[in-house]
Amino acid sequence: MAHTLKPLTVAIVGRPNVGKSTFFNRLVGRRLALVDDRPGVTRDRREGEAKLGDLALTIIDTAGLEEADADSLEGRMRAQTERAVADADVSVFLIDARAGVTPADRHFADLLRRSGKPVVLVANKCEGAAGEGGFYDAYSLGFGEPVPFSAEHGLGLADLVLALEEHASEDAVPGSARRDEESGPVRVAVVGRPNAGKSTLVNKLIGEDRMLTGPEAGITRDSISVDWQWKGRPVRLVDTAGLRRKARVQAKLEKLSVGDALRAIRAAEVVILVLDEKSPFDKQDLQIADLVTKEARALVIAVNKWDLTEDPKSRMNEMREMADRLLPQVRGMPLVPVSGLTGHGLGKLMEAVFTIREKWETRVPTSALNRWFGALMEHHPPPAVAGRRIKLRYVTQASNRPPTFVVFGTRTEALPESYRRYLLNGLRDAFDLVGVPVRLHLRKTE
Numbered sequence: 001m002a003h004t005l006k007p008l009t010v011a012i013v014g015r016p017n018v019g020k021s022t023f024f025n026r027l028v029g030r031r032l033a034l035v036d037d038r039p040g041v042t043r044d045r046r047e048g049e050a051k052l053g054d055l056a057l058t059i060i061d062t063a064g065l066e067e068a069d070a071d072s073l074e075g076r077m078r079a080q081t082e083r084a085v086a087d088a089d090v091s092v093f094l095i096d097a098r099a100g101v102t103p104a105d106r107h108f109a110d111l112l113r114r115s116g117k118p119v120v121l122v123a124n125k126c127e128g129a130a131g132e133g134g135f136y137d138a139y140s141l142g143f144g145e146p147v148p149f150s151a152e153h154g155l156g157l158a159d160l161v162l163a164l165e166e167h168a169s170e171d172a173v174p175g176s177a178r179r180d181e182e183s184g185p186v187r188v189a190v191v192g193r194p195n196a197g198k199s200t201l202v203n204k205l206i207g208e209d210r211m212l213t214g215p216e217a218g219i220t221r222d223s224i225s226v227d228w229q230w231k232g233r234p235v236r237l238v239d240t241a242g243l244r245r246k247a248r249v250q251a252k253l254e255k256l257s258v259g260d261a262l263r264a265i266r267a268a269e270v271v272i273l274v275l276d277e278k279s280p281f282d283k284q285d286l287q288i289a290d291l292v293t294k295e296a297r298a299l300v301i302a303v304n305k306w307d308l309t310e311d312p313k314s315r316m317n318e319m320r321e322m323a324d325r326l327l328p329q330v331r332g333m334p335l336v337p338v339s340g341l342t343g344h345g346l347g348k349l350m351e352a353v354f355t356i357r358e359k360w361e362t363r364v365p366t367s368a369l370n371r372w373f374g375a376l377m378e379h380h381p382p383p384a385v386a387g388r389r390i391k392l393r394y395v396t397q398a399s400n401r402p403p404t405f406v407v408f409g410t411r412t413e414a415l416p417e418s419y420r421r422y423l424l425n426g427l428r429d430a431f432d433l434v435g436v437p438v439r440l441h442l443r444k445t446e
């Protein structure tokens with residue numbers, strides 16, 4: 001892969017208080033490597049190394065540099081920020097989504113545009129609803145789709161990786177990033193409670209001979225991925241817990257680490273949650289499923305040990321009912337009975353994986369979206385709230401992976417939650433997005 005060649009150098013840029021230091025600490029953590037102490041530089045700049053998934057990064061922090069006296073704004077701050085940008089492959093441009101776009105942000109936007117270097121726009125402080133307005137304002141800076149992020153809470157890392165990876169591979173092979181992404185292997189994580197049968201399932205999938213058992217082959221590294229093919233289609237199993245466990249033997253054998261699961265989820269596009277047929281949907285299972293939908297990954301549930309099931313048909317109905325009731329946010333998600341032991345159902349499981357990735361990547365044609373929306377507004381417009389109408393004007397798909405829609409209108413803040421859900425379900429039904437996490441944002445217009 002292109003991005004394994006060398007670390008991508010990233011400069012963090014933005015006005016004071018947008019969260020640059022917090023962002024830096026979030027990525028670099030305690031691994032802070034060195035403090036640059038170049039002659040002539042009165043304020044040290046911080047650099048650190050970070051690893052996000054497969055992506056190795058050298059990160060340059062410019063926090064503090066921008067705090068120079070107002071009259072030296074054109075001088076010292078600028079020179080240093082410009083130097084950081086010049087040294088970097090990519091600039092990560094932070095704005096504060098809670099504060100919205102300010103004149104100072106526009107100043108930095110101009111500086112970055114002049115640098116001619118690639119820019120990844122990050123809307124920080126996006127946790128909760130308070131950042132929504134600022135997130136959409138950020139489009140107006142002209143750097144395309146912002147990455148919704150929360151440095152304080154560690155949300156959005158997966159989207160950040162995707163955005164950075166595009167630049168990493170662009171550098172190596174100009175113009176190849178998008179094509180790679182579309183035809184690349186489906187990245188799958190297999191997660192679940194201890195003893196659900198993950199290792200058995202993975203080994204059955206990839207074939208015993210491919211199993212990594214020795215201490216070599218990168219097993220002791222943070223993450224293990226295995227590339228293989230399913231009926232000629234490339235698959236990458238990321239952060240393969242079943243394999244890692246063999247290496248770390250007893251250490252934390254029966255303990256589910258949510259941190260481990262989270263890392264696997266973030267590295268994946270599709271997550272297979274393995275349940276034990278005998279005790280499905282317990283607290284840990286639901287916790288993991290919740291993480292998957294929060295991170296907006298596509299979820300496939302494998303109900304494992306099906307070889308032990310006595311009345312498969314009624315058991316399956318039960319499972320379906322439980323799944324939809326307990327995980328309403330991805331109601332209708334693929335639920336596949338399997339046996340890692342016998343291999344039963346593995347073909348269906350992989351079909352479900354490929355199908356759901358396709359849905360997760362869906363781009364709905366604008367014309368179809370507008371037709372759907374027009375008909376809906378004609379027949380089922382939002383209810384009046386406190387005697388006043390709420391007018392929804394139009395809808396657009398802001399991004400895919402997962403499908404993300406924005407509806408623009410007046411008084412959107414007053415729109416009842418029930419109507420928002422109605423829109424969301426309508427989108428799912430109309431565009432074959434059932435079972436995929438779909439994001440819907442409301443945006444006020446005048």
Ligand code: GDP
Binds near residue numbers: 063
């Ligand atoms: P810098 O001046 O750009 O380096 O910003 P800092 O990292 O010092 O952060 C400025 C303030 O924003 C601090 O009070 C942080 O705690 C806060 N902050 C940083 N990231 C987030 C975030 O994701 N969400 C929220 N709500 N606050 C944040």
Ligand code: GDP
Binds near residue numbers: 305
């Ligand atoms: P992991 O902790 O999730 O990786 O689970 P393992 O793959 O180590 O399996 C835990 C136990 O369940 C082992 O004793 C397996 O033999 C058993 N097991 C795994 N899959 C199946 C299955 O499909 N059917 C049955 N009957 N047992 C299974």
